[in-house]
Amino acid sequence: MSWAFWPIVAIVVSFGAFAVGFYFYQYVKKLPSANQDIDRFGTLIREGSMAFLKTETRVLSVFVFVTAILIVLFVPPIWQTSSITGNILMGVCYVFGAVFSGMAGLVGMQVATVANVKTASAAQRGLTHAYRAGFRGGAVMGLAIVGSCLLGSSIIYLVFPNNPSFLLAFSFGASSLALFAKAGGGIFTKTADIAADLTGKMELGIPEDDPRNPAVIADNVGDNVGDVAGMGADLFDSNVAAIAAALILALDLNQAPFIFMASAMGLLASIIGVFFSNVKEGGSPGRALNRGTYITTGVFLILTLACSFIFQFELRLWGAAMIGLLAGTIIGISSEYFTSDEGKRVQAVARISQQGPAFTILSGFSYGLLSSFPSLIGIAGAALGAYKICEPLGTEYALYGIALSAVGMLSIIGMITANDAYGPIVDNARGLSEMSGLGEEVVRVTDELDAAGNTAKAITKGFSIGAAGLTVIALLAAYRETLTNILGADIITGFDILDPLVFFGMLVGVGVPAVFSAMLMMGVNRNADRLVGEIHRQFKEIPGLKEGKPGVEPDYNRCIDMATVGALKELLPAGLMAIGATLLVGFIGGVYAIAGYLAGNIMSGVLLALLMSNAGGMWDNAKKYVEAGHFGGKGSTAHKATIIGDTVGDPFKDTAGPSINTQITVVSLISSLAAGLFAAFSLFG
């Protein structure tokens, strides 16, 4: 069979995904709106989200342009190549990756900001309709992301079948965009959330989604730019990176077709799965989300096994992919175990909160630390298991097995993203139904949808952190492969942890995710502080606003503008620090230091990401648990304590935590791309 067969199948499946996505979009778009108010607020949210994306794109296009120039000049150094064409093509692939990733996020957000209004409106007709509107809106995002990822990767591979560094450049484009999209969106969303809560709920005592609050639209915009566009870019980037790493390792083994087969079948399974995610009146939306995932997983398992038999792939490769999928499930389940509000851990945090906020923080933080362990073991076990399964085929196959476990974990990402994007859509729907006065029954329905979204979110985060972990191991192997190609097979025998350069890199690498997340959280603090000032100004200077005089409206757009500009200002230093530290370590310690640096980076990155995501999730759900009437309910000591916990948890789980895995991927890709430079120019290497 032609080497191009499976990439072409992947392209066909992507177009299938686009078609189903388009069909869902049309379905959602045609649903009726409940009233004029909801349309007006929906438009405000959509325009705000687009305004953020526009400003962000303007800033990032400068960054992408500069980076593209640097790639053309230095990868490889222009004075060392005979022809500049390769360099230019590298730059083009990089831009291509950034654009693809941005586009997928844009499409997802476009749909999400329509689906929120329709979901709220459909909630008037009951749970079944509302769920379908919310879920299909999310599914568009999932299908668009994975479809464009597969389309882009396949095209690049078909054009440059023998040089995976072009796919690395494509992947780096996607990652560098994701780094800023995730971090920028994360800062924006928590800035708006905290500022709105501080001024509205705490100072004035008005409800969460009261339209008098100037930051209320910004808060809803935040859900879209952080959780939809940001998370989409992040998953796109993980997926491409996993494919790129696997392709580099597959090249000498002639095993690339398996990667495209697994990814294409995963997307196909997701396309089938999304049609089965429905809920009856009185049913459980959480269970419906899970059912979709189970069906997708089952279909994927059968399809890949069938293809392996029919097209005579090594069954051990299939085994490696399945181990990854299993590890992803374990990580997801353990995240759910720690963060589910029906779980004992969350209830324990809620209980001890009766003694005050210090205990909320201490217990949530402790559980967060504990929660990292099963996931670390899951990643470690998957890497070891995939290696051991493929080892009988040869040592080279063993490392390829690890890369496949990452591909396997990410294979059903279409479905996972659909579940994830469902979250902010129904969250927005809840806000919209309150703002536009759709009545208590509608709010109750959207509340029920929302609770299921929170758990889905925790599982997705677990998946994306786990996948990043496995991908970076694979990228580390790809990095060595790249080095071997540059320097010859005899030079690089391994990266010994007792080599002081490796150790040096490792210790610096450990620090980078810590500094990165600290900078993001401090950015949220500073930005929220500025926004609170603006809200106070509006309440003071706009007569009748505080009292809710009819016809008086706050200046929503100014708040959105401020949060946008502030978020972009805060995210650039953090992103540049991570990139700069990588280059510094490379130019000081050389290629060995970089290997250690990547290992250290992934170690502390995975630990901190899991700690922050899970602790944040626990605090959020502990608050909800108390608000549901336990331990004194609203207004009690426990409630006040859990509100403080939730405020701490917000930038943990929605800004810093989920940005870390993008940071890990970005530095891994830079390292591989700049491997030649580090090999040629370094102080100690």
Added chain:
Amino acid sequence: MSWAFWPIVAIVVSFGAFAVGFYFYQYVKKLPSANQDIDRFGTLIREGSMAFLKTETRVLSVFVFVTAILIVLFVPPIWQTSSITGNILMGVCYVFGAVFSGMAGLVGMQVATVANVKTASAAQRGLTHAYRAGFRGGAVMGLAIVGSCLLGSSIIYLVFPNNPSFLLAFSFGASSLALFAKAGGGIFTKTADIAADLTGKMELGIPEDDPRNPAVIADNVGDNVGDVAGMGADLFDSNVAAIAAALILALDLNQAPFIFMASAMGLLASIIGVFFSNVKEGGSPGRALNRGTYITTGVFLILTLACSFIFQFELRLWGAAMIGLLAGTIIGISSEYFTSDEGKRVQAVARISQQGPAFTILSGFSYGLLSSFPSLIGIAGAALGAYKICEPLGTEYALYGIALSAVGMLSIIGMITANDAYGPIVDNARGLSEMSGLGEEVVRVTDELDAAGNTAKAITKGFSIGAAGLTVIALLAAYRETLTNILGADIITGFDILDPLVFFGMLVGVGVPAVFSAMLMMGVNRNADRLVGEIHRQFKEIPGLKEGKPGVEPDYNRCIDMATVGALKELLPAGLMAIGATLLVGFIGGVYAIAGYLAGNIMSGVLLALLMSNAGGMWDNAKKYVEAGHFGGKGSTAHKATIIGDTVGDPFKDTAGPSINTQITVVSLISSLAAGLFAAFSLFG
């Protein structure tokens, strides 16, 4: 010159240290007490501290006994050796290490619980006298710890000059005791502190050291068992481990004398330095503590340089030791920079606390993450620098250089410990002067002494974490050396981070410090909860206690008993988990997995330890800064917020953070000791 020359010099210097320590003890003991009350409270604290130590010793002697038996049976496996004598001697060395470490802690605590009364009493005569009493009390501890460490190591080396594994066993004895002493003391002290604050300051609104509070004596006992005995055991253990690791690497190079020379000169310099640590009336105790350290450092530098010239040691070895000392200073200064209450960071935390406790937590946590970076760079730079300096002497010398940088960093530990033990003594003195009504002027003097103690504590923690970091790198090298001796030089070529077993171990190793610290913090929570119940019971059941009726006294001892029993109950699972995880990884993944495990363990251990220690220190000092009248002073929003921060920070900085480096050392030593076992029996290795 005889190989035994320098170990004998070291023994002579240790006896010199004991003599000066004894002189200081007599000096402090002969000082007058202010009144009968202070003697009575002092006796209560002393008896409480001793009661804790007694119970702890009873529990730990069972552990030490069982471990000694296991060592005799399995190190090496008894059925593989021709004679059992070596195994029995290993067991004896292990017990010897545990006893030495325990004794040094006991002596230090004995003196500290006398010096606290005398310092408070001397404060009536002014700052100069009070400082001298407090500092000399602390100096006894410093000299006893380092003297007995040097004495023990030298004796073991003289008896078994060619087999460093006996020193490893001695070191493991010291470490396993330190693990429990530090963690147990840390749980005890924060249990008592939190319970006393919750019931006294928060519920009843009585002052911190009010004698009506049943937990007030336990709180003061905590300072002694946690900060004096625990920290002493910890520093003893770091010092022995550094010497042991260096000796293993020195053996083939015939360079052992340098280690004993450097350690002996360090102790001599400390003996000289402690005489120069004095303060004039109106002077600054903080500066006096620093002056002592500077003089010690200078004297050490000159003495070692002179000895290197006179006795013709390689100057590069001296250079490696100095790099370690420099790194220690950098880590200490960066800890001070982040945690000093005169610093901008602490003031920033205090300022943002005006917006509520969530911001206190977020900003302190963010700064804590940031603060880890300079220290990580310091450790990384020291390791790389020491390696590069010694590399021209040969590759084997290069790793030895890293071990020497750890020895160098710890060389002035006598002085550092003196400064550190000064802290809890003057803290106790402050409490005693309040309890026994010595008047405002005395409280002011002890307050001034206390503030200087806090900064000293931050520096010591930086030193001990940094030293643990470098020591474990050296232990990792020693581990490879041990393996090479067991398996032959050709088998172990290195620990490649791309070896899946190494990677597996690394990921598990990363998780262990996280789980360990979570278990300790949860232990504090649970134990404090029980103690609060007991305090409530006493207030309810002892008539007249709450009202402060003369002659009515709470049952202090019951609180001490409960905190003791609870602390021991909580620490065992955490310690056994760390040891068990190490054995599990070794028996599953074999010697390669263990190498990765140690690397992962040190990475996340250093990161978490620095984060927790520094964040905790910042919150403590932010509270003090607000209490000094800034941002609204006592009773303000900022004050309430910083109290919550401080409560979160307490188990961070005094329980979990400082226990982690002991945990790192313990697992490194077990790994080296059990290397043969792992090589022989493992699932995948």
